Amino acid sequence: MTQSKNKGDRHQTCDAAAKEAAEYRGETTAVRGIIGGALMGLANLVPGISGGTMLLAVGIYPQFINGVAEVSTFRLRKKTVLLLACVVVAALIAIVAFAQPISYLVVHHRWAMYSLFIGLTLGGVPILWAMLRPPNAIVAVMSMAGIAIMAALALIQPGGSAGSDSASHTYILYFLAGIAGASAMVLPGVSGAYLLLILGQYVVILTTVSQAKDAVGAGDWTTAAHTLHVIIPVGIGVLVGIIGVSNLLKLLLAKYERATLGLLLGLLLGAVIGLWPFQAGVAPEVGTIFRGETVERVDGELRTDQTGRVIEAADYPTAFFRPGIGQIGGALGLIALGFAASFAVAHLGNRSTPR
Numbered sequence: 355m356t357q358s359k360n361k362g363d364r365h366q367t368c369d370a371a372a373k374e375a376a377e378y379r380g381e382t383t384a385v386r387g388i389i390g391g392a393l394m395g396l397a398n399l400v401p402g403i404s405g406g407t408m409l410l411a412v413g414i415y416p417q418f419i420n421g422v423a424e425v426s427t428f429r430l431r432k433k434t435v436l437l438l439a440c441v442v443v444a445a446l447i448a449i450v451a452f453a454q455p456i457s458y459l460v461v462h463h464r465w466a467m468y469s470l471f472i473g474l475t476l477g478g479v480p481i482l483w484a485m486l487r488p489p490n491a492i493v494a495v496m497s498m499a500g501i502a503i504m505a506a507l508a509l510i511q512p513g514g515s516a517g518s519d520s521a522s523h524t525y526i527l528y529f530l531a532g533i534a535g536a537s538a539m540v541l542p543g544v545s546g547a548y549l550l551l552i553l554g555q556y557v558v559i560l561t562t563v564s565q566a567k568d569a570v571g572a573g574d575w576t577t578a579a580h581t582l583h584v585i586i587p588v589g590i591g592v593l594v595g596i597i598g599v600s601n602l603l604k605l606l607l608a609k610y611e612r613a614t615l616g617l618l619l620g621l622l623l624g625a626v627i628g629l630w631p632f633q634a635g636v637a638p639e640v641g642t643i644f645r646g647e648t649v650e651r652v653d654g655e656l657r658t659d660q661t662g663r664v665i666e667a668a669d670y671p672t673a674f675f676r677p678g679i680g681q682i683g684g685a686l687g688l689i690a691l692g693f694a695a696s697f698a699v700a701h702l703g704n705r706s707t708p709r
Contacts, residue, residue, distance in 0.1 A: 383414075383417070383433060383436060383437050383440075384436060384437075384440050386412050386413060386414045386440075387414060387436070387437045387438075387439075387440025387441045387444065388440045388441075388444045389412055389444075390408060390409045390411075390412040390414050390418075390441055390444075391440055391441035391442065391443065391444030391445040391448070392444040392445065392447070392448045393405075393408035393409075393411070393412065393448075393474065393696075394406075394408045394409055394441065394444075394445045394448075395444065395445035395446065395447070395448030395449040395452070396408075396448050396449075396452055396456060397471075398445075398449065398535070399448075399449060399452065399453055399456045399560070405445070405540070406540050406541050407475050407478065407621075407622055407625055408474065408478075408696075409441070410478045410481075410482060410618065410622060411474060411475065411477050411478030411481075411696035411697075412478075412696065413478075413481055414437065414441075416607070417434075417437055418437065418438070418441060418600075419540070419600045419603050419604050419607070420434075420604055421434040421435075421437050421438045422438065422540075422596055422597060422600035422601075423597075423600050423601045423604040425438060426597045426600070426601060449563065450563065450567050453560055453563050453564050453567070454564055461635060461667050462667070464631070464633060464634055464635070464672075465631040465632050465633070465634070465677065465681060465685060466631070466684065466685070466688060468629045468630070468631035468633075469631045469684070469685035469686075469688035469689050469692070470688045470689070470691065470692045471629055471692065472626050472629050472631065472689050472692065473688060473689040473690060473691060473692020473693040473694075473695070473696070474692040474693070474695065474696045475622065475625050475626060475629070475692075475696075476626065476689070476692075476693050476696075477692065477693045477694070477695065477696025477697040478622060478696055478697075479619070479622055479623065480697060481697075482615065482618065482619050482622060483619065485615055486612065486615055486616065486619065489616075490612070492612055492613050492616060493612055493613075493615070493616035493619070494616070495616070496613050496614075496616030496617040496619075496620060497616045497617070497619045497620035497623070498620060499617060499620055500616070500617045500618065500619065500620020500621040500622075500623070500624055501620045501621075501623055501624035501627075502620075502624070503620070503621065503624065504620070504621055504623075504624025504625055504627055504628065505624055505627050507628065508624075508627045508628035525583070525587045526587075527555070528555070528584055528587035528588045528591065529587045529588070529590060529591040530591060531550055531555040531559065531588060531591060532587065532588040532589065532590060532591020532592040532593075532594070532595060533591040533592075533594055533595040533598075534550070534591075534595070535550050535559075535588075535591075535592065535595070536591065536592040536593070536594070536595030536596045536599070537595040537596075537598070537599045540595070540596055540599045540600055540603070541599060541603075541621070558584065559584065559588060562581050562584040562585060563585075565577065565581050566578055566581040566585060569581065630674070631685050632674060632675055632676070632677045632681065632685075633672045633673060633674045633675065634672060634673065634675055635667055635670030635671070635672055636670055636671060636672070636673045637656060637665075637667075637670055638656065638665065638670070638671065640656070644658060644665060647659055647660045647661065648660075649665065
């Protein structure tokens with residue numbers, strides 16, 4: 355009987371080793387990490403899109419969460435460090451390189467970009483659903499809770515952003531914005547950029563990143579150094595947020611796996627609610643109230659009367675519009691394209707869906 359028990363223990367050990375090897379598979383891990391990190395970086399530039407959703411879509415979300423939790427306890431494994439390095443470096447490159455073009459495309463071609471993002475988001479649903487089969491009552495309840503959370507967030511109107519030189523933007527506020535953005539970045543379905551909009555820090559942080567990139571490119575180290583008063587506290591907040599949420603999720607997945615995965619599925623499905631593509635920014639009219647100030651036209655530009663801040667197109671409130679046949683067809687095509695892309699990446703290197 356003891357011999358049988360020893361054999362069983364050896365089989366369990368082998369199964370665990372095989373599972374770990376499947377989760378961290380050399381070149382596949384690096385490719386997934388790079389693609390997932392790039393998508394994560396791009397997603398966190400867009401209000402309404404979650405970086406965690408992109409990691410979930412490409413099939414490396416559990417590995418990322420476990421990896422961050424391991425590194426935070428100073429347990430450094432080569433494959434774990436490789437995955438995290440690929441994700442982080444790719445995300446940073448994407449954020450720095452695409453901050454301006456992504457913002458432009460979302461502002462001026464919102465319906466097309468949101469359609470693509472819907473497809474990318476939904477592409478992760480099949481692989482998460484496979485992890486939950488067969489579903490039970492707790493999965494259904496937690497999924498509905500996740501959808502309800504995202505529906506509630508979609509109804510919240512972003513609080514907008516103030517200018518980057520406002521005296522109210524203290525280091526504590528930057529730090530808290532970093533924590534909120536990073537926490538939402540790790541949690542699938544919740545958009546870090548959206549929370550930054552609500553906190554009034556979205557344009558501030560995006561503008562600072564663009565200024566830092568331009569200053570470094572031009573060799574203007576004085577301006578680059580000036581941006582650090584925003585980048586450093588935000589960066590510290592991001593680090594704290596990612597480590598805290600990752601360790602919490604690792605604990606929940608270990609103790610309440612099906613409930614946690616059910617909630618993540620709901621967040622993933624509910625993320626689509628705030629991405630209805632047929633909406634566009636509408637310039638506020640002169641004389642109306644915009645974020646507590648009266649809108650006026652000065653030298654052909656819309657400005658607020660008290661602070662004199664220029665109202666950029668990115669700040670315009672959005673309104674739904676009735677799409678044409680071409681836009682509906684284009685949106686469906688982009689959704690299908692995004693779905694196919696993230697679904698294919700999620701199955702990269704796997705013959706079957708990993709648990």
